[in-house]
Amino acid sequence: MKIMIVTDAWSPQVNGVVRTLTTTRREMEAMGHEVDLLSPLEFRTLPCPTYPDIRLSLLPGRKVARRIREFAPDALHIATEGPLGWAARRFALRHRLPFTTAYHTRFPEYVKARTGIPLAWTYRFLRGFHAPARAVMTPTPAVKADLEAFGFDRVVLWSRGVDLDVFRLQTSHRLDTARPIFLYVGRVAVEKNVEAFLELDLPGSKWVVGDGPALPALRERYPDAYYLGVMKQPELAEVYAAADVFVFPSKTDTFGLVLLEAMACGLPVAAYPVSGPIDVLGDSGAGVMHEDLREACMAALNIERSTARAHAEKFSWRAATEQFVGHLHPARGEDRQPSARPVGATGTMD
Structure with a gap:
């Protein structure tokens, strides 16, 4: 299956979202899927206010549309709610292309901690973003229940894993300070x-x-x-x-x-x-x-x-990735018709 993942979170960022997507792509490719990842590395960006390590893509609509058309994915997954996520969402809705989304971080709680904006306001905004998705993937039952309490529909579980070969029992003196x-x-x-x-x-x-x-x-x-x-x-x-x-x-x-x-x-x-x-x-x-x-x-x-x-040892990345793939919604023939139209045929691509 040809799978496109659109994400506003990518290297050089170091966080759980990036690590999850990196590992999930590796596992899917090992399973025989063709994976295309659309990230801010392909765009001009500017630093996110109050968080300069996060880069926001500038005016990505036309290029996002072109990339989706060229790859013609069997399944589209929108991982984040940033500029790339919104551009991919807009294209998918315009062309009746089914897609899934993910809820990786408690963004409303982060916004409240930084600005004081009420949780309900941000959850309402995010609910609008995720509403057209065929499935909203979230990592735990508790987060799933929270989203459903705020009115989210079609919320499903997508767990996580750990690389047990890298992270293992070993003797280490890397931290040579007072114990404990x-x-x-x-x-x-x-x-x-x-x-x-x-x-x-x-x-x-x-x-x-x-x-x-x-x-x-x-x-x-x-x-x-x-x-x-x-x-x-x-x-x-x-x-x-x-x-x-x-x-x-x-x-x-x-x-x-x-x-x-x-x-x-x-x-x-x-x-x-x-x-x-x-x-x-x-x-x-x-x-x-x-x-x-x-x-x-x-x-x-x-x-x-x-x-x-x-x-x-109970947490396997392969099992988590199989869960992810199972939630995807491959496009049917009628959903893919727009990709047959020449790019730029109407003077626009988004």
């Missing part, structure tokens, strides 16, 4: 609530791995913590293996791929009992969830690394 070592990995931004981790009165030492707009202020405010930038996966696996507890302070994540990575390296998790950790950890015993994050951190020290690893 408490570790955070991820984007360093206000919505990730990293400050809640750094404020904790914990024994040993704290490490933060990642980058983001909040990093300079946190480094200045919490100079006793240790900081590393963005790391490649093999190096990151060594960091996980060298720590004693993975601390996940976010209350807005839809899933949290880093939870799986940490557990695959045998690192138990401490988190709040919120969507994301609840769905990933469940009653596995691989982590501790508590409203008092310090209590969760201290209790997680008693978890065996083998317990965390065993739970991570």
Whole structure:
């Protein structure tokens, strides 16, 4: 099957969305599918306000239309709600091309944290974007229930996986500081609530791995913590293996791929009992969830690394990708008729 994925999130960004799409494409190609990925790398871009690491494509409509026509996909998936996503959505609706979408991040919660805009307003906007999709893929039952509560239709589950060969049990001395070592990995931004981790009165030492707009202020405010930038996966696996507890302070994540990575390296998790950790950890015993994050951190020290690893082994990227492919809606012959019309025949392409 020829599958086109349209995404506003792509390299050099380092986040869960990019990693999910990268791995999903690799798995689909291994399954024999032909995958075309349309990303901001093909467009002129400008930095997103308040988040310059994210690049927004400028006036992408004509090129998006041309790319879809040229590839003539059997199935179209729109992964994000940015400029490329809107351009692909507009083309698909105009030409009656069925498509699916995904809800990767709790964008309304991020917007509220940054601007104070009420959740209902942003959810209403997003509901309009996703409404024509044949399926809206979301990573956990909790997020699915939230979207349905805000009026989203045709919401389905698309889980996530972890590379168990890269993220594995190993001996590592990458973090040579006082023990116990408490570790955070991820984007360093206000919505990730990293400050809640750094404020904790914990024994040993704290490490933060990642980058983001909040990093300079946190480094200045919490100079006793240790900081590393963005790391490649093999190096990151060594960091996980060298720590004693993975601390996940976010209350807005839809899933949290880093939870799986940490557990695959045998690192138990401490988190709040919120969507994301609840769905990933469940009653596995691989982590501790508590409203008092310090209590969760201290209790997680008693978890065996083998317990965390065993739970991570239940998450396969192949199974997650098969789930994704199963949700796609291939175009029928009548849906593909517009692609037979010569590009530019009416003087426009979008």
